[in-house]
Amino acid sequence: MRALPASACTKSRRSLLLAALLGTAMMFSPFASKAAEARTVVDMSGTPVEIKDTPTAIADLWFAHNEVLVMLGAADKIKVSAEKPSTRPWLFKVAPVLLKAETGVTPDTVNPEDLLARHIDLVIVPQRAQAENLRKVGLPTLHAQYTTIPNMLRTIDMTADALGTQQAHDVAALYRQKMDALTTLLQTRVAKIPASARPRVLHIATLNPLQIDGKDTMIDTWIQTAGGINAATVSGNHRPTTFEQIAAWNPDIIVLGPTAGDIDASSPFQALPAVQKGKWARNPQGVFPWDRYGCEELLQMEWAAKLFHPTAFADLNLPQDVRNFYQTFFHYNLTDEDISRILAAKPPATTP
Numbered sequence: 411m412r413a414l415p416a417s418a419c420t421k422s423r424r425s426l427l428l429a430a431l432l433g434t435a436m437m438f439s440p441f442a443s444k445a446a447e448a449r450t451v452v453d454m455s456g457t458p459v460e461i462k463d464t465p466t467a468i469a470d471l472w473f474a475h476n477e478v479l480v481m482l483g484a485a486d487k488i489k490v491s492a493e494k495p496s497t498r499p500w501l502f503k504v505a506p507v508l509l510k511a512e513t514g515v516t517p518d519t520v521n522p523e524d525l526l527a528r529h530i531d532l533v534i535v536p537q538r539a540q541a542e543n544l545r546k547v548g549l550p551t552l553h554a555q556y557t558t559i560p561n562m563l564r565t566i567d568m569t570a571d572a573l574g575t576q577q578a579h580d581v582a583a584l585y586r587q588k589m590d591a592l593t594t595l596l597q598t599r600v601a602k603i604p605a606s607a608r609p610r611v612l613h614i615a616t617l618n619p620l621q622i623d624g625k626d627t628m629i630d631t632w633i634q635t636a637g638g639i640n641a642a643t644v645s646g647n648h649r650p651t652t653f654e655q656i657a658a659w660n661p662d663i664i665v666l667g668p669t670a671g672d673i674d675a676s677s678p679f680q681a682l683p684a685v686q687k688g689k690w691a692r693n694p695q696g697v698f699p700w701d702r703y704g705c706e707e708l709l710q711m712e713w714a715a716k717l718f719h720p721t722a723f724a725d726l727n728l729p730q731d732v733r734n735f736y737q738t739f740f741h742y743n744l745t746d747e748d749i750s751r752i753l754a755a756k757p758p759a760t761t762p
Contacts, residue, residue: 451572452563453552455538461550462718464574465532469525471517472536473498474703478569479534480505481585482578483737489528492516501697502762504634504742509539509762520553522547532572532718539729557628559635563589583740594706595599596715599722600637609689609718611638613701614662617671617679620647622656628703636714637722638663639709653678660684663718667702668695668755691717695755696732698742709735729753 450458455517456560470476476493479485485505494514495502501509513530517540525533526548533551537540541553552572556562563586570578600608613629615621623629624644633640641661642649656679664684666673673679684690694713698704709732715723729749736742744752747759 449574451552451568453541453568454555454561455541455553457538457541457553458539459550459552461552461572462531465550466530466571467528467530468534469515469520469528469530469549471515471520471540472534472554474499474698475534475536475565475569476508476708477698477704478554478566479573480508480697482566482570482573482581483575484573486577486602487573490515492524498698499757499761500695503758504697504736521614525549525696534569555625556703558633559589559593559628559631559706559707560629562703565693566705566744585708585739589708592711596635596711600635600715600719603637603719603722605639609638609662610641610659610660611665611718612641612656612684613662613665613667613693614670615667616669617673617677620651620653620656623647623650624649624726628707629701631712632701632707632711635711636718638714638718650677655680662689664690665701665714665717666690667692667697668694676703689707692755694753696736697750702717704734705739 415620447463448460449463450460452458462476466487467489468479468484468487470479470488471490473492473493476488476491479488480501486507490507490512490513491508492515493501493508517535517537524546527588531550533544533549534554535544535551536553536555538553552568552570554565556565568586569648570582590630611633613623613633615623622642624642624646625640629647630640641659643659644651661683663686664682673685679685691749693699694707694709696709696753698706698709700706700713709728712726712728712731716726716728732749732752733744736744751758
C-alpha cells in the first residue's frame with residue numbers, strides 16, 4: 411500500500427482539527443444548548459410548549475395536579491404549590507418535602523415576577539387563558555385540566571413527558587394499565603345490572619351554600635362508571651341549587667363531598683327518603699378528595715361501585731386496595747388507622 415504524500419497528510423490533519431473545533435463550538439453555542447436542554451410538550455389545549463428538559467423547579471397552581479406530580483416522582487421539584495397543609499394534610503404527610511415549597515399560590519394570586527425570580531422552569535395551571543398569560547411573560551406553562559378519564563390519562567402522560575424521566579413514564583404507564591383494568595371490570599359487571607336497578611345518585615359538593623355537581627364532570631363520570639345515574643339534570647361543577655330542587659330530583663343515594671358539611675337532626679334533608687333510609691354517605695378523602703379530579707379516581711370508582719351495588723362488588727377489598735395504591739403510587743405505607751381515617755374523610759392522626 412502506497413503511503414500518502416506529506417501534503418495530503420497535512421490536509422487530512424487540518425480537516426480533522428477543523429471538524430473538532432466546529433464540533434466544540436457547536437457544543438457551546440446557544441443554539442446547541444437550546445436543542446439539548448429544551449423540548450416541546452403539547453398541553454391539553456393542543457398548544458406546543460417549549461420547556462426545559464427535566465425541569466427542576468415547578469409551580470403547580472392546580473390543586474388536583476399536585477397529586478399527579480407526587481405520583482410521578484416529582485414532589486421534590488414542586489417549589490410553588492396551590493395546596494396547603496391545613497387543607498390537604500394527607501398530601502403533606504405522604505410528601506413532606508412539599509413543606510419546603512411556597513404554598514397556597516393559585517393562578518388568581520400568583521405573581522409572575524416571583525416565579526421568574528425563583529427560576530421556575532415549568533408551571534401547571536387549570537385554565538387555557540391562564541397558561542397563555544403566563545407564557546407571555548416567559549414562563550413555560552402547561553394547561554392541564556380534564557373532565558373525563560381519557561383526558562385525565564392524557565394529562566398524566568403529558569406530565570410524564572414534561573418531567574422527562576423514565577420513572578415518570580413508567581408510573582404513568584402503570585396507572586393507565588390499572589385504570590383500564592378497573593374500568594373494564596366495572597363496565598363488565600355493570601352491564602349485567604338492568605337500568606331499573608341502577609340508583610339515581612346526587613353528589614352534594616357543599617351544603618352551605620348548597621351546591622351540587624352535575625353532568626359533564628368527573629363526578630358524573632365515576633357515578634356512571636360505578637353503575638349509577640346522576641340525579642342532577644344540570645351540567646357543571648358546584649352548581650347552586652335549592653332544597654326544593656333536590657327534593658324534586660328525589661335521589662336514591664346522596665353522596666356528600668368530604669368537606670360538604672353535616673346533615674344534622676334539624677336539617678330539611680332529614681325529610682328526604684334517601685336520608686330516612688340511610689342511603690347517604692360521606693365521600694373519602696386522602697391525598698386529594700377522591701370524588702373530584704385527583705389520581706385517587708381509581709379508588710373512588712371502586713368505593714362508589716361498592717356503595718351503589720354492594721352485592722355485585724362484594725369481593726372487592728377496598729381497604730387493601732387503598733393500602734396497595736398508596737404503596738405503589740406514593741411509596742407510603744398506611745396503617746390500618748390511616749386507612750380508616752381516609753375512608754371516613756378524616757385527616758391524619760398526627761398532622762405534618
